[in-house]
Amino acid sequence: METPIPTVPTPDDAVVWHADALYLADQRQLPERAEFIRMTDAGAVADAIATMVVRGAPAIGVAAAYGVALAGRAAYAAAGADWKRAIEPLLERLLASRPTAVNLSWAIARMRQLILTLDDQDPFAALVREALAIHEEDRAANRRIGELGAALIEGPTDVITHCNAGAIATGGYGTALGVIRSAYAAGKIGRVYADETRPWMQGTRLTAWELMQDGIPVTLQADGAAASLMAAGGIGWVIVGADRIAANGDVANKVGTYGLAIMARHHGIRVMVAAPISTLDMSLSSGAGIPIEERDPAEVLGCGGRRLAPAGCAARNPVFDVTPAALIDAIVTERGVVLHPTEASLRDLVGG
Amino acid sequence: METPIPTVPTPDDAVVWHADALYLADQRQLPERAEFIRMTDAGAVADAIATMVVRGAPAIGVAAAYGVALAGRAAYAAAGADWKRAIEPLLERLLASRPTAVNLSWAIARMRQLILTLDDQDPFAALVREALAIHEEDRAANRRIGELGAALIEGPTDVITHCNAGAIATGGYGTALGVIRSAYAAGKIGRVYADETRPWMQGTRLTAWELMQDGIPVTLQADGAAASLMAAGGIGWVIVGADRIAANGDVANKVGTYGLAIMARHHGIRVMVAAPISTLDMSLSSGAGIPIEERDPAEVLGCGGRRLAPAGCAARNPVFDVTPAALIDAIVTERGVVLHPTEASLRDLVGG
Numbered sequence: 001m002e003t004p005i006p007t008v009p010t011p012d013d014a015v016v017w018h019a020d021a022l023y024l025a026d027q028r029q030l031p032e033r034a035e036f037i038r039m040t041d042a043g044a045v046a047d048a049i050a051t052m053v054v055r056g057a058p059a060i061g062v063a064a065a066y067g068v069a070l071a072g073r074a075a076y077a078a079a080g081a082d083w084k085r086a087i088e089p090l091l092e093r094l095l096a097s098r099p100t101a102v103n104l105s106w107a108i109a110r111m112r113q114l115i116l117t118l119d120d121q122d123p124f125a126a127l128v129r130e131a132l133a134i135h136e137e138d139r140a141a142n143r144r145i146g147e148l149g150a151a152l153i154e155g156p157t158d159v160i161t162h163c164n165a166g167a168i169a170t171g172g173y174g175t176a177l178g179v180i181r182s183a184y185a186a187g188k189i190g191r192v193y194a195d196e197t198r199p200w201m202q203g204t205r206l207t208a209w210e211l212m213q214d215g216i217p218v219t220l221q222a223d224g225a226a227a228s229l230m231a232a233g234g235i236g237w238v239i240v241g242a243d244r245i246a247a248n249g250d251v252a253n254k255v256g257t258y259g260l261a262i263m264a265r266h267h268g269i270r271v272m273v274a275a276p277i278s279t280l281d282m283s284l285s286s287g288a289g290i291p292i293e294e295r296d297p298a299e300v301l302g303c304g305g306r307r308l309a310p311a312g313c314a315a316r317n318p319v320f321d322v323t324p325a326a327l328i329d330a331i332v333t334e335r336g337v338v339l340h341p342t343e344a345s346l347r348d349l350v351g352g
Numbered sequence: 353m354e355t356p357i358p359t360v361p362t363p364d365d366a367v368v369w370h371a372d373a374l375y376l377a378d379q380r381q382l383p384e385r386a387e388f389i390r391m392t393d394a395g396a397v398a399d400a401i402a403t404m405v406v407r408g409a410p411a412i413g414v415a416a417a418y419g420v421a422l423a424g425r426a427a428y429a430a431a432g433a434d435w436k437r438a439i440e441p442l443l444e445r446l447l448a449s450r451p452t453a454v455n456l457s458w459a460i461a462r463m464r465q466l467i468l469t470l471d472d473q474d475p476f477a478a479l480v481r482e483a484l485a486i487h488e489e490d491r492a493a494n495r496r497i498g499e500l501g502a503a504l505i506e507g508p509t510d511v512i513t514h515c516n517a518g519a520i521a522t523g524g525y526g527t528a529l530g531v532i533r534s535a536y537a538a539g540k541i542g543r544v545y546a547d548e549t550r551p552w553m554q555g556t557r558l559t560a561w562e563l564m565q566d567g568i569p570v571t572l573q574a575d576g577a578a579a580s581l582m583a584a585g586g587i588g589w590v591i592v593g594a595d596r597i598a599a600n601g602d603v604a605n606k607v608g609t610y611g612l613a614i615m616a617r618h619h620g621i622r623v624m625v626a627a628p629i630s631t632l633d634m635s636l637s638s639g640a641g642i643p644i645e646e647r648d649p650a651e652v653l654g655c656g657g658r659r660l661a662p663a664g665c666a667a668r669n670p671v672f673d674v675t676p677a678a679l680i681d682a683i684v685t686e687r688g689v690v691l692h693p694t695e696a697s698l699r700d701l702v703g704g
Contacts, residue, residue: 212664222551224514224547226611227614228674255574259578259579266614300574308557321579321583
């Protein structure tokens with residue numbers, strides 16, 4: 001039975017729980033079309049994560065939490081009091097949907113914690129409450145990250161961001177773009193240069209869309225154009241999100257981040273990584289342990305839906321890379337800021 | 353009157369003089385379609401350079417030389433003995449077709465040297481002979497550059513190239529790809545990683561096409577994926593061409609080269625710039641004086657012929673950048689190799 005789609009998605013309303021269904025803005029179609037896809041089962045949520053209907057590490061976590069709620073409903077419908085056994089394959093399917101963003105497994109682990117406390121009655125309402133809490137906490141975390149990150153920026157300055165770590169990539173407000181929103185509101189940022197971010201064009205399609213809706217001046221550039229912009233002066237910070245942060249402060253983020261951080265260091269420009277605590281994976285001693293997803297080479301062999309490479313051409317398509325902690329000036333979380341991250345300082349943050 | 357198109361263009365036969373007309377492989381259509389455009393007047397050649405029917409600094413120079421020959425024919429047809437006055441606006445139009453590649457003005461200056469020696473008779477045959485000589489000398493220079501560059505590579509190693517400095521970007525054989533061809537033939541190169549090279553996708557469309565035709569293993573990657581490839585090990589050299597080299601060794605080349613050179617230095621990977629002597633502009637003390645072309649922002653706002661950015665979005669599109677000499681390990685010309693270029697060593701090379 002179809003429920004009417006609640007609204008047209010906006011950057012801050014791209015993941016919506018409404019009338020017992022999950023609505024995800026289809027990020028593959030933005031900005032050309034702003035449309036929700038409605039989901040009522042966990043398999044559809046897993047597919048949406050795998051096919052990047054929803055992307056961005058925190059948004060993947062939030063969507064997965066709702067997916068667990070939908071899984072609980074299905075498991076109880078199928079197995080009644082035995083639902084905890086029946087939910088397992090659905091949780092595994094959600095977990096396997098993408099490998100790099102740790103927020104996915106973090107959100108599912110947190111839902112599992114709740115499941116441990118539940119009895120054999122219908123778990124749906126309790127699971128939905130927990131997913132809504134995860135969602136709301138992520139929004140609140142991003143507001144706090146925005147404040148803390150903005151406080152690091154002296155300004156006025158221009159900044160570069162890579163990929164989309166915006167409202168749409170999170171529960172709302174954004175991590176890197178949350179910092180940029182807060183800093184812009186405080187008069188500290190003049191203009192945002194957004195790397196287009198090949199191959200998926202998150203900068204072109206999503207970051208430009210988000211910032212233009214907020215009236216924040218944004219200029220797109222090819223990923224390869226960042227170095228000459230840095231050399232020209234005027235850029236104070238590179239501000240990015242993260243998909244997973246290892247215990248030593250190494251950061252997995254969208255491919256291209258590592259090169260951008262090397263260029264920033266070369267030019268004396270500071271690098272800020274903005275991410276919720278749920279992005280920290282203290283079980284990994286360094287970034288070498290972070291699984292880097294390889295997606296379909298077709299994403300590199302063409303663009304805009306059109307094949308451009310010769311037939312039979314090979315391509316590599318790692319969609320994340322790892323920036324060593326030594327190249328990162330600040331990791332900003334909702335619990336506080338770590339300058340020049342080390343394992344000791346990150347353990348203090350997580351423990352505190 | 354139409355002359356039949358001589359052949360289908362191949363990488364080594366992309367600029368063809370045939371039956372008093374210039375045939376240029378339309379590089380905007382490759383590899384989807386391999387077609388010549390036939391030109392019989394200088395204005396058409398200037399337009400072909402401006403619209404990137406032909407691109408690549410040495411190929412632009414060669415095409416412009418043929419353009420001067422066509423200009424001479426038209427000037428003599430229009431003004432007879434007064435052809436040297438009549439040719440001037442056509443030379444100016446050719447000169448203005450693109451700003452960054454110095455080979456353009458170099459080729460026209462060389463044709464002007466010949467013009468000074470001509471009388472008031474029909475100059476066409478003499479101008480064609482000179483253009484053919486420039487073309488042939490460029491091919492020969494690239495063979496020599498290939499030998500000299502390959503000698504620098506110990507190998508076996510993998511290499512990264514950016515943009516297309518291949519046969520199609522030159523009079524034939526290529527500069528950076530000439531080195532790669534020679535080094536591959538000598539068993540020194542295992543695989544070439546080709547940056548796709550946004551926004552114009554020269555890597556995807558042209559470098560991949562060239563290398564696959566020669567059976568040289570090539571893997572495409574997004575420009576942002578170069579840093580993680582370097583970190584993984586196995587890359588010995590970055591090998592690129594140049595559009596203009598200042599007296600101090602600063603190199604203007606396709607946007608993204610500068611960032612790639614910074615990344616290479618960070619990883620202890622060497623950077624080779626392969627270019628004919630005609631690419632050196634000893635009148636400029638440093639790269640700061642090199643005019644950097646800005647092309648239509650639409651190239652960045654979309655891809656593959658499809659608009660991807662939101663309406664009204666701003667973009668910057670500098671299509672070249674300047675790599676400081678300090679980041680360059682070797683400049684390879686047909687006259688010899690300069691390691692760690694300085695003004696003194698480049699003046700020695702040019703003077704010698």
